[in-house]
Amino acid sequence: MVDGMVSIIMPSWNTANFISESIQCVIDQTYTKWELFIVDDCSTDNTEEVVASFKDTRIKYFKNEKNSGAALTRNKAMREAQGEWVAFLDSDDLWMPDKLEKQIAFMNTHGYNFSYHEYEKIDEQDKPLNIYVSGPDLINKHKMYNYDYIGQLTMMYSAKHFGLIQIKDIKKNNDYAIRLQLYKKDGTECHLLKENLAKYRVRKKSISHDKLIKKLKSHYDLFHLCDEKPALIAFWYACWNMWYGLNKKRKYEKTSNS
Template identity: 70%
Template sequence: MDNREIIDGLVSVIMPSWNTGRYIAESIQSVINQTYQNWELIIVDDCSTDNTNDVVNSFKDNRIKYYHNSSNSGAAITRNRALREAKGEWIAFLDSDDLWMPEKLEHQLKFMKENGYVLSFTEYEKINEESAPINVYVTGPRVVSKRRIYNYDYIGQLTMIYNAKEFGLIQIKDIKKNNDYAIRLQLYQKPGTCAYLLNENLAKYRVRKVSISHDKFRKKFKSHYDLFHQCDERPAVVAIWYACWNMFFGILKKRNYEKRT
Protein backbone atom coordinates (compact mmCIF):
# COMPACT_ATOMS: atom_id res chain seq x y z
CA MET A 1 0.00 0.00 0.00
CA ASP A 2 1.33 3.45 -0.95
CA ASN A 3 1.11 5.70 2.11
CA ARG A 4 3.57 8.37 0.95
CA GLU A 5 2.81 12.03 1.40
CA ILE A 6 1.92 13.60 -1.96
CA ILE A 7 2.31 17.38 -2.29
CA ASP A 8 0.09 19.07 -4.87
CA GLY A 9 1.93 20.91 -7.61
CA LEU A 10 5.35 19.59 -6.60
CA VAL A 11 7.50 17.94 -9.28
CA SER A 12 9.84 15.21 -8.04
CA VAL A 13 12.82 14.95 -10.38
CA ILE A 14 14.40 11.48 -10.25
CA MET A 15 18.16 11.50 -10.88
CA PRO A 16 20.24 8.34 -10.37
CA SER A 17 23.99 8.93 -10.42
CA TRP A 18 27.10 6.83 -10.81
CA ASN A 19 30.49 8.28 -11.72
CA THR A 20 29.07 11.27 -13.57
CA GLY A 21 31.08 13.93 -11.79
CA ARG A 22 32.08 15.30 -15.17
CA TYR A 23 28.45 16.02 -16.14
CA ILE A 24 26.20 16.14 -13.09
CA ALA A 25 26.75 19.83 -12.25
CA GLU A 26 25.36 20.81 -15.64
CA SER A 27 22.40 18.45 -15.17
CA ILE A 28 21.60 19.84 -11.72
CA GLN A 29 21.92 23.40 -12.97
CA SER A 30 19.43 22.69 -15.74
CA VAL A 31 16.89 21.78 -13.03
CA ILE A 32 17.72 24.86 -10.95
CA ASN A 33 17.23 27.00 -14.08
CA GLN A 34 13.64 25.84 -14.59
CA THR A 35 11.05 28.58 -14.95
CA TYR A 36 8.74 26.30 -12.91
CA GLN A 37 10.34 26.39 -9.48
CA ASN A 38 8.13 24.06 -7.40
CA TRP A 39 10.34 21.00 -7.59
CA GLU A 40 12.48 18.67 -5.54
CA LEU A 41 15.52 16.98 -7.06
CA ILE A 42 16.11 13.50 -5.68
CA ILE A 43 19.62 12.29 -6.42
CA VAL A 44 20.52 8.73 -5.42
CA ASP A 45 24.18 7.90 -5.89
CA ASP A 46 25.14 4.29 -6.56
CA CYS A 47 28.56 4.28 -4.87
CA SER A 48 30.41 6.57 -7.26
CA THR A 49 34.21 6.41 -7.10
CA ASP A 50 34.86 9.75 -8.84
CA ASN A 51 34.16 13.29 -7.61
CA THR A 52 30.35 13.07 -7.90
CA ASN A 53 29.91 13.53 -4.15
CA ASP A 54 31.95 16.74 -4.07
CA VAL A 55 30.14 18.18 -7.09
CA VAL A 56 26.65 17.51 -5.69
CA ASN A 57 27.55 18.84 -2.24
CA SER A 58 28.74 22.09 -3.80
CA PHE A 59 25.10 22.99 -4.53
CA LYS A 60 23.40 24.74 -1.61
CA ASP A 61 19.72 24.36 -2.42
CA ASN A 62 17.40 22.70 0.08
CA ARG A 63 15.25 21.38 -2.77
CA ILE A 64 18.08 18.99 -3.65
CA LYS A 65 17.81 15.72 -1.68
CA TYR A 66 20.96 13.61 -1.89
CA TYR A 67 20.99 9.91 -0.93
CA HIS A 68 23.62 7.18 -1.16
CA ASN A 69 23.22 3.45 -1.72
CA SER A 70 25.09 1.35 0.84
CA SER A 71 26.42 -0.87 -1.96
CA ASN A 72 26.58 -0.67 -5.73
CA SER A 73 23.10 -1.80 -6.77
CA GLY A 74 22.50 -0.80 -10.39
CA ALA A 75 20.15 1.67 -12.07
CA ALA A 76 16.88 -0.18 -11.37
CA ILE A 77 17.36 -0.37 -7.59
CA THR A 78 18.67 3.19 -7.54
CA ARG A 79 15.64 4.58 -9.38
CA ASN A 80 13.32 2.54 -7.14
CA ARG A 81 14.80 4.17 -4.06
CA ALA A 82 14.46 7.65 -5.55
CA LEU A 83 10.82 6.96 -6.40
CA ARG A 84 10.14 5.86 -2.82
CA GLU A 85 11.56 9.16 -1.56
CA ALA A 86 9.49 11.26 -3.98
CA LYS A 87 6.69 13.43 -2.59
CA GLY A 88 5.61 15.19 -5.77
CA GLU A 89 2.25 15.10 -7.50
CA TRP A 90 4.29 14.90 -10.70
CA ILE A 91 7.22 12.56 -11.37
CA ALA A 92 9.90 13.54 -13.89
CA PHE A 93 13.21 11.92 -14.80
CA LEU A 94 16.61 13.34 -15.65
CA ASP A 95 19.74 11.22 -15.78
CA SER A 96 22.86 12.78 -14.31
CA ASP A 97 24.43 13.44 -17.71
CA ASP A 98 21.37 14.80 -19.55
CA LEU A 99 19.92 18.32 -19.65
CA TRP A 100 16.62 20.18 -19.71
CA MET A 101 15.69 23.41 -21.44
CA PRO A 102 14.63 26.10 -18.89
CA GLU A 103 10.93 25.96 -19.90
CA LYS A 104 10.69 22.17 -19.80
CA LEU A 105 8.60 21.73 -16.66
CA GLU A 106 6.49 24.86 -17.17
CA HIS A 107 5.49 24.04 -20.74
CA GLN A 108 4.93 20.33 -20.15
CA LEU A 109 2.82 20.75 -17.03
CA LYS A 110 0.70 23.39 -18.77
CA PHE A 111 0.21 20.97 -21.68
CA MET A 112 -0.87 18.20 -19.32
CA LYS A 113 -3.16 20.27 -17.12
CA GLU A 114 -4.93 21.98 -20.01
CA ASN A 115 -5.66 18.63 -21.69
CA GLY A 116 -6.22 16.47 -18.62
CA TYR A 117 -3.25 14.20 -19.44
CA VAL A 118 -1.59 12.08 -16.75
CA LEU A 119 1.38 10.91 -18.85
CA SER A 120 3.31 12.88 -21.45
CA PHE A 121 6.66 13.22 -23.17
CA THR A 122 8.41 15.75 -25.40
CA GLU A 123 10.84 15.98 -28.25
CA TYR A 124 14.56 16.26 -27.56
CA GLU A 125 17.92 16.62 -29.26
CA LYS A 126 21.19 14.71 -28.91
CA ILE A 127 24.47 16.20 -27.72
CA ASN A 128 27.98 14.80 -27.41
CA GLU A 129 30.22 14.42 -24.37
CA GLU A 130 31.24 18.07 -24.63
CA SER A 131 27.57 19.22 -24.63
CA ALA A 132 27.72 20.22 -28.29
CA PRO A 133 24.75 19.39 -30.58
CA ILE A 134 25.28 16.47 -32.95
CA ASN A 135 22.35 17.66 -35.08
CA VAL A 136 20.00 14.77 -34.31
CA TYR A 137 16.42 15.69 -33.34
CA VAL A 138 14.12 13.05 -31.86
CA THR A 139 10.33 13.20 -31.90
CA GLY A 140 7.70 10.46 -31.67
CA PRO A 141 4.11 9.43 -32.29
CA ARG A 142 1.48 11.94 -31.20
CA VAL A 143 -0.12 9.29 -28.96
CA VAL A 144 1.58 6.20 -27.53
CA SER A 145 -1.01 3.54 -26.66
CA LYS A 146 -0.34 0.29 -24.79
CA ARG A 147 -0.02 -1.61 -28.05
CA ARG A 148 2.47 0.93 -29.34
CA ILE A 149 4.63 0.92 -26.18
CA TYR A 150 5.02 -2.85 -26.52
CA ASN A 151 6.10 -2.41 -30.12
CA TYR A 152 8.84 0.01 -29.11
CA ASP A 153 9.74 2.46 -26.35
CA TYR A 154 9.08 5.75 -28.12
CA ILE A 155 9.25 7.81 -24.92
CA GLY A 156 12.54 9.44 -23.97
CA GLN A 157 13.13 8.91 -20.25
CA LEU A 158 14.49 12.44 -19.83
CA THR A 159 11.26 13.91 -21.24
CA MET A 160 8.59 11.85 -19.45
CA ILE A 161 6.29 13.18 -16.71
CA TYR A 162 3.49 11.27 -15.02
CA ASN A 163 0.94 11.99 -12.31
CA ALA A 164 1.82 10.13 -9.10
CA LYS A 165 -1.75 10.36 -7.78
CA GLU A 166 -2.97 8.55 -10.86
CA PHE A 167 -0.34 5.79 -11.01
CA GLY A 168 0.84 5.41 -7.42
CA LEU A 169 4.30 4.20 -6.45
CA ILE A 170 6.16 2.60 -9.35
CA GLN A 171 8.79 -0.02 -8.52
CA ILE A 172 10.49 -2.29 -11.04
CA LYS A 173 12.45 -5.53 -10.88
CA ASP A 174 16.22 -5.51 -10.78
CA ILE A 175 17.15 -5.76 -14.44
CA LYS A 176 20.51 -4.40 -15.59
CA LYS A 177 19.37 -2.75 -18.82
CA ASN A 178 16.13 -1.30 -20.16
CA ASN A 179 15.02 -0.38 -16.65
CA ASP A 180 13.67 2.94 -17.97
CA TYR A 181 11.51 0.97 -20.42
CA ALA A 182 10.42 -1.21 -17.48
CA ILE A 183 9.06 1.88 -15.73
CA ARG A 184 6.93 2.61 -18.77
CA LEU A 185 5.58 -0.94 -18.89
CA GLN A 186 4.57 -0.59 -15.24
CA LEU A 187 2.68 2.61 -16.00
CA TYR A 188 0.87 0.91 -18.86
CA GLN A 189 -0.50 -1.80 -16.57
CA LYS A 190 -3.14 0.76 -15.64
CA PRO A 191 -6.05 0.27 -18.10
CA GLY A 192 -6.46 2.99 -20.70
CA THR A 193 -3.00 4.48 -20.26
CA CYS A 194 -1.75 6.62 -23.16
CA ALA A 195 1.17 9.03 -23.38
CA TYR A 196 0.83 12.26 -25.33
CA LEU A 197 3.58 14.08 -27.19
CA LEU A 198 4.27 17.76 -26.66
CA ASN A 199 5.79 18.94 -29.94
CA GLU A 200 8.59 20.98 -28.39
CA ASN A 201 12.29 20.27 -28.05
CA LEU A 202 12.72 20.58 -24.29
CA ALA A 203 15.66 18.32 -23.43
CA LYS A 204 19.15 17.25 -24.44
CA TYR A 205 20.23 13.61 -24.41
CA ARG A 206 23.95 13.04 -24.05
CA VAL A 207 25.40 10.33 -26.28
CA ARG A 208 28.35 8.73 -24.52
CA LYS A 209 30.72 5.96 -25.53
CA VAL A 210 29.38 3.75 -22.74
CA SER A 211 25.78 4.10 -23.96
CA ILE A 212 23.75 0.96 -24.68
CA SER A 213 23.24 2.34 -28.18
CA HIS A 214 26.77 1.12 -28.95
CA ASP A 215 26.04 -2.50 -27.95
CA LYS A 216 25.97 -5.13 -30.62
CA PHE A 217 22.73 -6.60 -31.96
CA ARG A 218 22.92 -9.76 -29.83
CA LYS A 219 23.27 -7.79 -26.59
CA LYS A 220 20.43 -5.48 -27.53
CA PHE A 221 18.19 -8.44 -28.32
CA LYS A 222 19.00 -10.13 -24.99
CA SER A 223 18.31 -6.96 -23.02
CA HIS A 224 14.87 -6.71 -24.65
CA TYR A 225 14.19 -10.39 -24.05
CA ASP A 226 15.15 -10.03 -20.35
CA LEU A 227 12.85 -7.02 -20.05
CA PHE A 228 9.78 -8.85 -21.29
CA HIS A 229 10.57 -12.24 -19.73
CA GLN A 230 11.90 -11.25 -16.31
CA CYS A 231 10.40 -7.85 -15.64
CA ASP A 232 7.11 -8.05 -17.53
CA GLU A 233 6.80 -11.78 -16.70
CA ARG A 234 5.92 -12.86 -20.23
CA PRO A 235 6.44 -16.51 -21.29
CA ALA A 236 9.71 -17.11 -23.14
CA VAL A 237 8.04 -17.43 -26.54
CA VAL A 238 6.12 -14.18 -26.06
CA ALA A 239 9.24 -12.42 -24.80
CA ILE A 240 11.14 -13.51 -27.92
CA TRP A 241 8.29 -12.21 -30.09
CA TYR A 242 8.26 -8.82 -28.38
CA ALA A 243 12.06 -8.60 -28.53
CA CYS A 244 11.99 -9.26 -32.29
CA TRP A 245 9.20 -6.73 -32.73
CA ASN A 246 11.22 -4.16 -30.77
CA MET A 247 14.26 -4.60 -32.99
CA PHE A 248 12.10 -4.13 -36.08
CA PHE A 249 10.29 -1.04 -34.79
CA GLY A 250 13.62 0.35 -33.57
CA ILE A 251 14.72 0.54 -37.20
CA LEU A 252 11.45 2.25 -38.14
CA LYS A 253 11.81 4.70 -35.26
CA LYS A 254 15.20 5.89 -36.49
CA ARG A 255 13.78 6.35 -39.97
CA ASN A 256 10.52 8.04 -38.96
CA TYR A 257 11.28 9.92 -35.74
CA GLU A 258 15.00 10.73 -35.71
CA LYS A 259 15.89 13.59 -38.02
CA ARG A 260 19.28 15.07 -38.85
CA THR A 261 19.26 18.84 -38.98
Protein backbone atom coordinates (compact mmCIF):
# COMPACT_ATOMS: atom_id res chain seq x y z
CA MET A 1 0.00 0.00 0.00
CA VAL A 2 1.40 3.37 -1.06
CA ASP A 3 0.98 6.25 1.42
CA GLY A 4 -0.83 9.24 -0.04
CA MET A 5 -1.79 7.37 -3.22
CA VAL A 6 -5.40 7.51 -4.42
CA SER A 7 -6.65 4.45 -6.29
CA ILE A 8 -9.48 5.51 -8.59
CA ILE A 9 -11.97 2.85 -9.67
CA MET A 10 -13.61 3.37 -13.08
CA PRO A 11 -15.84 0.61 -14.53
CA SER A 12 -16.78 1.05 -18.17
CA TRP A 13 -19.26 -0.38 -20.62
CA ASN A 14 -19.94 1.30 -23.97
CA THR A 15 -19.07 4.81 -22.81
CA ALA A 16 -16.74 5.78 -25.65
CA ASN A 17 -18.69 9.03 -26.08
CA PHE A 18 -17.95 10.10 -22.49
CA ILE A 19 -14.91 8.29 -21.10
CA SER A 20 -12.33 10.61 -22.66
CA GLU A 21 -13.69 13.55 -20.71
CA SER A 22 -13.84 11.46 -17.53
CA ILE A 23 -10.21 10.36 -17.89
CA GLN A 24 -9.12 13.91 -18.64
CA CYS A 25 -10.73 15.26 -15.47
CA VAL A 26 -8.57 12.81 -13.50
CA ILE A 27 -5.42 13.86 -15.35
CA ASP A 28 -6.31 17.50 -14.63
CA GLN A 29 -6.41 16.94 -10.86
CA THR A 30 -4.24 19.30 -8.81
CA TYR A 31 -3.43 16.28 -6.62
CA THR A 32 -1.17 14.13 -8.77
CA LYS A 33 -0.44 11.03 -6.69
CA TRP A 34 -3.10 8.74 -8.12
CA GLU A 35 -3.60 5.56 -10.13
CA LEU A 36 -6.64 5.06 -12.35
CA PHE A 37 -8.00 1.55 -12.89
CA ILE A 38 -10.31 1.31 -15.89
CA VAL A 39 -12.03 -2.06 -16.22
CA ASP A 40 -13.92 -2.47 -19.48
CA ASP A 41 -16.84 -4.88 -19.21
CA CYS A 42 -16.66 -6.11 -22.82
CA SER A 43 -17.68 -2.88 -24.54
CA THR A 44 -18.85 -3.21 -28.13
CA ASP A 45 -17.95 0.36 -29.07
CA ASN A 46 -14.45 1.87 -29.41
CA THR A 47 -13.86 2.43 -25.69
CA GLU A 48 -10.54 0.55 -25.82
CA GLU A 49 -9.24 2.82 -28.60
CA VAL A 50 -10.24 5.94 -26.70
CA VAL A 51 -8.46 4.77 -23.54
CA ALA A 52 -5.36 3.77 -25.54
CA SER A 53 -5.03 7.36 -26.80
CA PHE A 54 -4.01 8.41 -23.27
CA LYS A 55 -0.31 7.74 -22.63
CA ASP A 56 -0.25 8.51 -18.90
CA THR A 57 1.43 5.59 -17.08
CA ARG A 58 -0.82 6.12 -14.06
CA ILE A 59 -3.74 4.77 -16.11
CA LYS A 60 -4.20 0.99 -15.92
CA TYR A 61 -6.59 -0.60 -18.40
CA PHE A 62 -8.17 -4.05 -18.00
CA LYS A 63 -10.80 -5.80 -20.09
CA ASN A 64 -13.08 -8.54 -18.80
CA GLU A 65 -13.02 -11.81 -20.71
CA LYS A 66 -16.80 -11.91 -20.56
CA ASN A 67 -19.49 -9.40 -19.65
CA SER A 68 -19.66 -9.56 -15.86
CA GLY A 69 -21.71 -6.58 -14.67
CA ALA A 70 -20.73 -3.56 -12.59
CA ALA A 71 -20.35 -5.40 -9.26
CA LEU A 72 -17.71 -7.90 -10.41
CA THR A 73 -16.06 -5.26 -12.58
CA ARG A 74 -15.59 -2.94 -9.59
CA ASN A 75 -14.37 -5.90 -7.51
CA LYS A 76 -11.66 -6.59 -10.07
CA ALA A 77 -10.46 -3.00 -10.01
CA MET A 78 -10.47 -2.85 -6.20
CA ARG A 79 -8.30 -5.98 -6.03
CA GLU A 80 -5.68 -4.14 -8.08
CA ALA A 81 -5.69 -0.99 -5.93
CA GLN A 82 -2.45 -0.10 -4.15
CA GLY A 83 -3.39 3.30 -2.73
CA GLU A 84 -3.96 4.50 0.80
CA TRP A 85 -7.23 6.01 -0.42
CA VAL A 86 -9.91 4.58 -2.73
CA ALA A 87 -12.20 6.80 -4.80
CA PHE A 88 -14.74 6.09 -7.53
CA LEU A 89 -15.57 7.74 -10.83
CA ASP A 90 -17.91 6.22 -13.39
CA SER A 91 -16.82 6.56 -17.00
CA ASP A 92 -19.44 9.20 -17.82
CA ASP A 93 -19.10 11.42 -14.73
CA LEU A 94 -16.73 14.30 -13.97
CA TRP A 95 -14.68 15.74 -11.12
CA MET A 96 -13.67 19.33 -10.48
CA PRO A 97 -9.87 19.80 -10.79
CA ASP A 98 -9.33 20.19 -7.04
CA LYS A 99 -11.62 17.33 -5.91
CA LEU A 100 -8.87 14.98 -4.74
CA GLU A 101 -6.76 17.69 -3.15
CA LYS A 102 -9.64 19.13 -1.13
CA GLN A 103 -11.14 15.79 -0.09
CA ILE A 104 -7.82 14.31 1.07
CA ALA A 105 -7.01 17.50 3.01
CA PHE A 106 -10.47 17.34 4.60
CA MET A 107 -9.96 13.74 5.70
CA ASN A 108 -6.39 14.19 6.89
CA THR A 109 -7.19 17.35 8.83
CA HIS A 110 -10.01 15.72 10.79
CA GLY A 111 -8.73 12.15 10.89
CA TYR A 112 -11.68 10.78 8.90
CA ASN A 113 -11.63 7.37 7.21
CA PHE A 114 -14.73 7.87 5.07
CA SER A 115 -16.14 10.99 3.43
CA TYR A 116 -18.29 12.33 0.60
CA HIS A 117 -19.10 15.73 -0.88
CA GLU A 118 -21.74 17.65 -2.79
CA TYR A 119 -22.25 17.52 -6.56
CA GLU A 120 -24.36 18.83 -9.40
CA LYS A 121 -26.22 17.12 -12.24
CA ILE A 122 -25.58 17.55 -15.97
CA ASP A 123 -27.16 16.05 -19.08
CA GLU A 124 -25.58 14.00 -21.88
CA GLN A 125 -24.40 17.18 -23.61
CA ASP A 126 -22.63 18.49 -20.48
CA LYS A 127 -25.35 21.09 -19.91
CA PRO A 128 -26.17 21.88 -16.25
CA LEU A 129 -29.57 20.64 -15.08
CA ASN A 130 -29.43 23.23 -12.27
CA ILE A 131 -29.80 20.51 -9.64
CA TYR A 132 -27.44 20.63 -6.67
CA VAL A 133 -27.19 17.57 -4.40
CA SER A 134 -26.02 17.61 -0.79
CA GLY A 135 -26.67 15.33 2.19
CA PRO A 136 -26.44 14.93 5.98
CA ASP A 137 -23.32 16.27 7.68
CA LEU A 138 -22.72 12.85 9.19
CA ILE A 139 -24.02 9.45 8.08
CA ASN A 140 -23.91 6.68 10.67
CA LYS A 141 -24.89 3.04 10.11
CA HIS A 142 -28.55 3.70 10.95
CA LYS A 143 -28.82 6.50 8.38
CA MET A 144 -27.02 4.43 5.75
CA TYR A 145 -29.61 1.66 6.07
CA ASN A 146 -32.39 4.23 5.84
CA TYR A 147 -31.10 5.56 2.54
CA ASP A 148 -27.96 5.80 0.42
CA TYR A 149 -27.26 9.52 0.56
CA ILE A 150 -23.76 9.18 -0.92
CA GLY A 151 -23.11 9.71 -4.62
CA GLN A 152 -20.63 7.10 -5.89
CA LEU A 153 -18.54 9.77 -7.60
CA THR A 154 -18.16 11.66 -4.32
CA MET A 155 -17.06 8.97 -1.85
CA MET A 156 -13.55 8.24 -0.64
CA TYR A 157 -12.39 5.79 2.01
CA SER A 158 -9.18 4.73 3.70
CA ALA A 159 -7.95 1.37 2.40
CA LYS A 160 -5.56 1.26 5.36
CA HIS A 161 -8.51 1.34 7.73
CA PHE A 162 -11.03 -0.83 5.89
CA GLY A 163 -8.85 -3.17 3.86
CA LEU A 164 -10.08 -4.89 0.71
CA ILE A 165 -13.77 -4.42 -0.10
CA GLN A 166 -15.55 -6.96 -2.32
CA ILE A 167 -19.28 -7.25 -2.96
CA LYS A 168 -21.62 -9.95 -4.21
CA ASP A 169 -22.75 -10.09 -7.81
CA ILE A 170 -25.93 -8.02 -7.86
CA LYS A 171 -26.90 -6.21 -11.05
CA LYS A 172 -28.15 -2.97 -9.51
CA ASN A 173 -27.36 -0.97 -6.39
CA ASN A 174 -23.84 -2.43 -6.35
CA ASP A 175 -22.44 1.00 -5.45
CA TYR A 176 -24.75 1.06 -2.40
CA ALA A 177 -23.48 -2.44 -1.59
CA ILE A 178 -19.91 -1.13 -1.34
CA ARG A 179 -20.96 1.38 1.29
CA LEU A 180 -22.89 -1.22 3.29
CA GLN A 181 -19.74 -3.37 3.32
CA LEU A 182 -17.79 -0.46 4.79
CA TYR A 183 -20.35 -0.09 7.57
CA LYS A 184 -20.43 -3.84 8.25
CA LYS A 185 -16.66 -3.87 8.65
CA ASP A 186 -16.41 -0.96 11.01
CA GLY A 187 -19.71 0.72 11.85
CA THR A 188 -17.93 3.91 10.89
CA GLU A 189 -19.32 7.37 10.12
CA CYS A 190 -19.17 9.15 6.79
CA HIS A 191 -18.56 12.91 6.86
CA LEU A 192 -19.77 15.52 4.37
CA LEU A 193 -17.39 17.97 2.75
CA LYS A 194 -19.73 20.87 1.99
CA GLU A 195 -18.51 21.77 -1.45
CA ASN A 196 -19.55 20.91 -5.00
CA LEU A 197 -16.64 18.91 -6.42
CA ALA A 198 -18.25 16.74 -9.11
CA LYS A 199 -20.73 16.49 -11.96
CA TYR A 200 -23.08 13.52 -12.23
CA ARG A 201 -24.31 12.81 -15.74
CA VAL A 202 -28.01 11.93 -16.04
CA ARG A 203 -28.51 9.62 -19.00
CA LYS A 204 -31.79 8.56 -20.55
CA LYS A 205 -31.23 4.86 -19.84
CA SER A 206 -30.03 5.40 -16.28
CA ILE A 207 -31.33 3.20 -13.45
CA SER A 208 -32.77 6.37 -11.93
CA HIS A 209 -35.50 6.17 -14.57
CA ASP A 210 -36.55 2.60 -13.72
CA LYS A 211 -40.16 2.03 -12.79
CA LEU A 212 -41.24 1.75 -9.16
CA ILE A 213 -41.53 -2.07 -9.01
CA LYS A 214 -38.09 -2.54 -10.57
CA LYS A 215 -36.59 -0.16 -8.06
CA LEU A 216 -38.25 -2.00 -5.19
CA LYS A 217 -36.93 -5.32 -6.51
CA SER A 218 -33.39 -3.97 -6.85
CA HIS A 219 -33.47 -2.66 -3.28
CA TYR A 220 -34.83 -5.98 -2.01
CA ASP A 221 -32.02 -7.86 -3.78
CA LEU A 222 -29.48 -5.52 -2.21
CA PHE A 223 -30.60 -6.21 1.34
CA HIS A 224 -31.51 -9.89 0.89
CA LEU A 225 -28.86 -11.25 -1.48
CA CYS A 226 -25.96 -8.91 -0.83
CA ASP A 227 -26.47 -7.85 2.78
CA GLU A 228 -27.90 -11.28 3.70
CA LYS A 229 -30.95 -9.99 5.57
CA PRO A 230 -33.95 -12.38 5.97
CA ALA A 231 -36.62 -11.92 3.30
CA LEU A 232 -39.15 -10.00 5.42
CA ILE A 233 -36.51 -7.71 6.89
CA ALA A 234 -35.05 -7.11 3.42
CA PHE A 235 -38.50 -6.19 2.09
CA TRP A 236 -39.04 -3.79 5.01
CA TYR A 237 -35.67 -2.13 4.39
CA ALA A 238 -36.45 -1.84 0.66
CA CYS A 239 -39.79 -0.09 1.29
CA TRP A 240 -38.35 2.12 4.03
CA ASN A 241 -35.42 3.00 1.79
CA MET A 242 -37.62 4.14 -1.07
CA TRP A 243 -39.71 6.32 1.25
CA TYR A 244 -36.54 7.96 2.51
CA GLY A 245 -35.53 8.52 -1.10
CA LEU A 246 -38.52 10.81 -1.59
CA ASN A 247 -37.62 12.69 1.57
CA LYS A 248 -34.01 12.99 0.42
CA LYS A 249 -35.06 14.65 -2.84
CA ARG A 250 -37.14 17.21 -0.97
CA LYS A 251 -34.46 17.98 1.61
CA TYR A 252 -31.12 17.61 -0.17
CA GLU A 253 -31.73 18.19 -3.88
CA LYS A 254 -32.07 21.86 -4.70
CA THR A 255 -32.68 23.57 -8.02
CA SER A 256 -30.90 26.82 -8.83
CA ASN A 257 -34.03 28.84 -8.15
CA SER A 258 -35.05 27.07 -4.91
